[in-house]
Amino acid sequence: MPRVFITGLGFVTSIGNDAASVASSLRELRHGFELYPPFQKPDIPCKVVGTVKGFTANSTDPEDWTWPSRYAIKRETLRSMAPHGLYAHCAFLQAVEDARLGPGEVSNPETGLNAASGGSPFLTHYNHERLLKLGVMRCSPMGIVSSIVGTLNFNLVAAFRIQGSSCGFSSACASSAHAIGFAFDDISLGRQKRMFVVGAEDGNVDAIMPFAGMRTLSLQTDPALASRPFDAARDGFVGTGGATVMVLESEDEVARRGVRPYAEVLGWGQASDGYNVAISHPDGAGLALAMRNALRAARVAPEQVDHINAHATSTLIGDIAEARALRAVFPQAAERPGISSTKALTGHGLSLAGVMESAFCALAMREGFTPGSAHISRVDPQCEGLKILRETVPQAPGIVMKNSSGFGGANVALLFRKV
Amino acid sequence: MSEALDPNPGSSKSFVALAKPFSPEDEAVLRESLKRCSPSTFEAAVQYRKTGNPEHVPAVVIGIIERFVEPDLRTKLKDADDDLRVVEDLGVDSLTMMEIVILVEEVLQVSINNDELRNLRTVGDVKTFIDCKIRGLPLPKPTKFLPIEHIGAIMPVQPPFLFLNEASVSSTAANGKYKITGQEFFLQGHFKDNPVMPASIMLEALGQLAVLYLLEGAPTEPGKIVGPNTIFFTGCEGVRAHRICRPGDLLSLSIKPKRMKMPLATFEGSIRVGQEKTVIAEEITMTFGFVDAPAPAAAAPAPASPPIPAPAPAGGSGPLNAALGGA
Numbered sequence: 149m150p151r152v153f154i155t156g157l158g159f160v161t162s163i164g165n166d167a168a169s170v171a172s173s174l175r176e177l178r179h180g181f182e183l184y185p186p187f188q189k190p191d192i193p194c195k196v197v198g199t200v201k202g203f204t205a206n207s208t209d210p211e212d213w214t215w216p217s218r219y220a221i222k223r224e225t226l227r228s229m230a231p232h233g234l235y236a237h238c239a240f241l242q243a244v245e246d247a248r249l250g251p252g253e254v255s256n257p258e259t260g261l262n263a264a265s266g267g268s269p270f271l272t273h274y275n276h277e278r279l280l281k282l283g284v285m286r287c288s289p290m291g292i293v294s295s296i297v298g299t300l301n302f303n304l305v306a307a308f309r310i311q312g313s314s315c316g317f318s319s320a321c322a323s324s325a326h327a328i329g330f331a332f333d334d335i336s337l338g339r340q341k342r343m344f345v346v347g348a349e350d351g352n353v354d355a356i357m358p359f360a361g362m363r364t365l366s367l368q369t370d371p372a373l374a375s376r377p378f379d380a381a382r383d384g385f386v387g388t389g390g391a392t393v394m395v396l397e398s399e400d401e402v403a404r405r406g407v408r409p410y411a412e413v414l415g416w417g418q419a420s421d422g423y424n425v426a427i428s429h430p431d432g433a434g435l436a437l438a439m440r441n442a443l444r445a446a447r448v449a450p451e452q453v454d455h456i457n458a459h460a461t462s463t464l465i466g467d468i469a470e471a472r473a474l475r476a477v478f479p480q481a482a483e484r485p486g487i488s489s490t491k492a493l494t495g496h497g498l499s500l501a502g503v504m505e506s507a508f509c510a511l512a513m514r515e516g517f518t519p520g521s522a523h524i525s526r527v528d529p530q531c532e533g534l535k536i537l538r539e540t541v542p543q544a545p546g547i548v549m550k551n552s553s554g555f556g557g558a559n560v561a562l563l564f565r566k567v
Numbered sequence: 568m569s570e571a572l573d574p575n576p577g578s579s580k581s582f583v584a585l586a587k588p589f590s591p592e593d594e595a596v597l598r599e600s601l602k603r604c605s606p607s608t609f610e611a612a613v614q615y616r617k618t619g620n621p622e623h624v625p626a627v628v629i630g631i632i633e634r635f636v637e638p639d640l641r642t643k644l645k646d647a648d649d650d651l652r653v654v655e656d657l658g659v660d661s662l663t664m665m666e667i668v669i670l671v672e673e674v675l676q677v678s679i680n681n682d683e684l685r686n687l688r689t690v691g692d693v694k695t696f697i698d699c700k701i702r703g704l705p706l707p708k709p710t711k712f713l714p715i716e717h718i719g720a721i722m723p724v725q726p727p728f729l730f731l732n733e734a735s736v737s738s739t740a741a742n743g744k745y746k747i748t749g750q751e752f753f754l755q756g757h758f759k760d761n762p763v764m765p766a767s768i769m770l771e772a773l774g775q776l777a778v779l780y781l782l783e784g785a786p787t788e789p790g791k792i793v794g795p796n797t798i799f800f801t802g803c804e805g806v807r808a809h810r811i812c813r814p815g816d817l818l819s820l821s822i823k824p825k826r827m828k829m830p831l832a833t834f835e836g837s838i839r840v841g842q843e844k845t846v847i848a849e850e851i852t853m854t855f856g857f858v859d860a861p862a863p864a865a866a867a868p869a870p871a872s873p874p875i876p877a878p879a880p881a882g883g884s885g886p887l888n889a890a891l892g893g894a
Contacts, residue, residue, distance in 0.1 A: 211603065222637070224663065286673060289665035 149336045153402050153409035153567065154510045156247025156395030158239035161504060162198030162351075162388045162494050165216070166242060171515045174508055175540050177522040179493045181371035181386060186353045194365040196374040198388030198495030200351060203238075205231035208274040210294075225307050228290040230268030232348035232500075233303045235391035240304060240346065243393035248407055249342075258341040260312030262331045263301040264323030264499040265347065269354035271295035300348055312340050317499075321459070322418075322554030323347065325502025328394065328562055329416035335398050343396045347503035351389015355498070359387065362426065364463050375496075376523035377460035377467055377489035378531045385461040386495035392504040410510035414448060414547070414563040417441025421557025428466045428553060432473025435459070435551060435559040439477045442561035448547060450478045453485045453563075455518050455537075455545035457505050459553045460489035461496045470551065471531040485549070486537045488521035502552040506562055509548045513566040516544045589616045600673055604634045612674050621701045624675065625694050631670050632690065635663050646842050648819070649691025650735055650742040657690075671697065686710065688735075695739060710737040711783055721782055722775065723795040727752055730772035731820075734779055741780040742821045745772055749814030764812040769846050773836035774800055774853070776822045781832060781855050785824070790860050797856035801831065805849025816840045822851070830854045 159166060162180025163173035173180070184197035205213045210226045219238045229237065244254055253259065275291040288294075293302050298316040305314045313334055317323040324347030331343035349355055359365050366384035368374035375386040402409055419437035421429040428435075443450060456474065460467045467489075475481045490508050497504050512519055518541040527536060550562040594613060601609045608630025615623035633644050636657050643656060653659045659667070664687075668679050677700050686709030687693050699706050713734045722729060734743035747754075747764050754762035781793045812818065822836040832853050838846040 224637070224660070227666075228662075285678070286669060288669070289662050 150338065151399040152332050152335045152396050152413040153399065154394055154411050154413060154507075154564070155397045155402060155405075155407050155409045156243040156245075156249070156393075157410065157507045157511060158242030158244075158246060158393040159390070159504075159507065160200060160203070160235040160239045161390040161392065161497075162200060165200075165202055165238075167246065167511055170508070171511050173493060174490065174512060174519040175515070175517050177493060177520055177540060179372065179375070179522065180388070181374060181495065183369070183371065192357070192360075193367050194356075194360055194384075194386075195369045196366065196371050196386050196495075197351065197356060198375075198386055198390075198497075200235060200388075200390045203231075203235065205234050205350075206352065208271060210234070225303075228293045228299075229303050230265075230271050230294050230299050231350045231352060232265050232268065232389060232391060233294070233299060235389065236263075236265075236300055236304060236346050236348040236393065237307060239348075239391040239393040240308060240344065243344065243395050244308075247395040247397075248405070249395070253342070253405075255309035255311055257311045259310065259343070260331070260334060260340045261301060261305055261308075261310045261314045261344040261346065262317060262327035263304060263315075263346040263348075264317040264327045264503070265297065265300040265349055266320075266323075266355065266499045267297035267299055268295040268350050269358070270350050270352050273354055300346060304344075304346060308344075310344070312343075319558040319560075320554030320556065321461075321496070321498050321501055322552040322558040322560045323499040323502065324392075324504070325416075325506070325550065325552035325560035325562060326418065326558075328396070328413070328503055328506055329418065329560055331396050332413050332416060332562075335396055341398050341401050345394045345396060345503050346391065347497070347500035348391035349389040349498050349500045351387060351497070355389060356387030359385075366462060373523060375462045375492050375494075376525075377458065377462045377492055378471070378521060378527055378534075378536050379462075379524045380526045380528040382462045382464065382467065382528070385463055385491065388495035388497050388500075390497065390500060390504070392500060392507045394503055394507050394510070409567050410514045411548075412565045412567055414565050415442060415446030416560065416562045417443070417445050418558070418560045420559065423557050426555055428469035429557060430465070430469055430472070431476070432469035432471075434557050435470060435553055435561070436473035436476045438559035439473065439549065439551065439561040442549065442563050443477075446563040448563055451480060451484070453478070453547050453549050455509075455548045456485050456487045457509050457519075457548065457550045458487055458489040458521075459501075459551040460521075461491050462489075466553070467528065468530045470553070471528075471534055475533050481534050484535055486518060486535050486541065486545070488519055488537045490519055490521075492522035492524075493519075502550070502560065502562075505552075506550045506564070509550055509564055513544045513548065513564065517542050518545050589613070597674060600670065601630075601634075604630045608634070615675065621698055624697055624701055627674060628671060628694055628697050629690070631667055631674065632657070632659070632693065634670075635659065635667050644690070648742075648821070648839070649689060649694065649740070650819075650821070651690045652688055653690060653693065654688070675701065677701065688712070691740070692737070695737070708738040708784070710735050713779070713783070718779065721795070722778060723798065724775055724778065728771075729775065730768065731775055731779065734776060736780055736784040738784050738786065740821060740823045741776050741784060742819070743772075743776045743779070745818045745820065747812060747814050747816050747818065754814070762814055764816070764818075766806075766808040766846065769808070769812070769818065769838055770803065770806060770848060770851070772818065773820055773822055773834075773838065773846070773848055774851055776820050777832070777834045777836070777851055777853055780822060780824065780834070781853065785827065785832070788857060791857035792860045793855050794858035797830075797854075797858065799854050801852045801854050803848055803851045805847070807847050808845070809847070810840060810843055810845040812840060812845060818845065825850065830856055 164170035272295040421434035520537040520539040611626035836848040
């Protein structure tokens, strides 16, 4: 089976819009939170969001949007995008440049694309309102392709002339981790030579607010305290949007092109809780099984894992479930691996989270550090017995695991190795 | 087919714009809808909505098309003739066509059916179509595009005396192109060592286009067609040549019927090379006659519909096919 490497990354995130600024935010534990202006109303209980900077995409008309001038996007490409499509398009251009891919290496039958987003509730809302008000024939012909789940793959596959496999993933907050896992499979089974993995979310009012009804959002008004996974005083997650694009390539392609990869993807595993539609299994049973499946598939012993980028979103139940699963899988959990959740800096990117945080792992391995878990003043006693990194460690981990869990009890664990 | 006329007389017969006064709120909505169009487009739309005068409609329609065309192609639209093709020349794909239609509907307050959209190939088609909608007139027959093979198959005139490479024919006009190759036999003598397209031949080319119109676009009586062998030249008036044409020039010919009453049909004609005025003929008159339409071949598996060349831009023959395809 051909080995699989990460050869390019592109970021539009709350903590930076390129690899260099993301790396320095991770290293220095600098968060991307702000009091989000649309939330500063008495009837909206949560206030903080991990905001995307340098873009404005708060209009329903894409021609009103602004983005950094280094990205050229034509109207005919823009018109069918959701806000997160814009973020992803820009991150895609970055990743292509970062991986040093020519047009023929992006568009060919052996290069595919896996994408994950929750769609655009923002544009769905707008289109349905228009439909009810003006009638169906006055709705934009782009209404569907710009808003439904799948808008991300539709737009990117068309814009970048992807000819290989393409698919959208919809397992909520595990979506883009699934997208990486299946992209790995496509390459290691020899079906594709190269895969783009894309995660993105609008991260605006319509995308984040509905979680308030589930009582899962942090109500903190201090941006520096709102997201604090594993901390005893955590009170929910902080929403974020943006996009991350990761380029995966077979070892032959890496050798042929002579590029220096960020890291190797060793394998992955998944398993389901079979428990509750929205609540994690109290012992993290599905996540523990996913981690074991990943270790077995990648032929890695638990003791070999140096670092875990946890799913931990800063919710009350979820963080404890993951802590229990980690203690169950790693017998020496108090000494190693070192655990952190970068959601303390970015917030929870939902469908974007898996690939964004995997990209963080890859970036940290190449840059030679292990990001700490920020904003913890007292570790939740139920999360004790784990080596939670309170500060950044100035060494790159050798082997990293990335956990992701989504609604329905979907769990994915990915394993990466430093090269 | 165009016979499927608008079954929705309510929206087209009476000028909706006049039925209801144009309020400042309407103007604000209109301004928002047209915010990416030129100021003159907005002005024309306001005038139309205030007065219901269809003369303002072409400016609105062209202004809306312009807004959806990529900036580097907009110059084509500036001095557009009516045979400028929306898809092939302006790069408008089927989805953009839908965007154009939705905005036209909104601004002019008309409803356009999906079926009606299929035949709108040229800027002229769009203008004529909207004009008919607004005035409540029957919709014209769709424009037929005829490649050289098809022209050769139906015309009584044949090479080397056929001066049309391609043509489009609607019920209101015919447009054609002819490229002067330099191989035309008469250029050897016209003139010695100085090949110039004879003005008489350019007039002939216009006449040929009028013949094509009579055969393909002109209204006929039931069960009758215009007989190809009944058409002859009778006269012309007000012919002026403005430009010397030589090998390499591409003649853009157009004719429009002015009067038509058996057995005479009178046209106005003009030729351009690029944007340059080349030949004007105020009147070209032909005589023609009807013959019985051939009985339809009962056993023919496929009706002999003209082979319309469909460049199929985004996977479909008409604009809407592509818009609806691949859902």
